[in-house]
Amino acid sequence: MAGFATRDGRPWVPEYLTAIDPKVCIGCGRCFKVCARAVMTLRGVTEDGDFVDMDDEDEEELERKVMVIADGGNCIGCGACYRVCPTGAQTHAPESLAA
Numbered sequence: 001m002a003g004f005a006t007r008d009g010r011p012w013v014p015e016y017l018t019a020i021d022p023k024v025c026i027g028c029g030r031c032f033k034v035c036a037r038a039v040m041t042l043r044g045v046t047e048d049g050d051f052v053d054m055d056d057e058d059e060e061e062l063e064r065k066v067m068v069i070a071d072g073g074n075c076i077g078c079g080a081c082y083r084v085c086p087t088g089a090q091t092h093a094p095e096s097l098a099a
Contacts, residue, residue, distance in 0.1 A: 014077025015092040020067050022051075024089035027065035031081035031090065040081070041070035 004012045017039055032040050044052045044062040051068065067089075082090050 016077045019091040025066040030084040034080040037074045
């Protein structure tokens with residue numbers, strides 16, 4: 001793993017988004033709003049538990065909405081999404097464990 005540092009030289013280990021628990025996520029969108037890297041997207045969940053794109057399904061047919069990882073490789077490990085998540089639905093890990 002590469003050695004990273006803050007601007008003043010203190011060591012820093014980025015922790016990347018590795019999972020979002022759909023049973024815990026409430027689909028509030030806070031994480032989506034703070035992420036400038038388009039790592040996540042909101043998906044609909046049907047009564048059968050299937051994930052669907054929001055434009056593919058009539059909103060009345062959805063059981064609920066949850067956030068999912070859309071482009072995990074674009075995560076920079078800043079942790080902003082984790083800090084705003086009210087339910088702790090996200091899992092983050094350093095590079096050595098994220099793969």
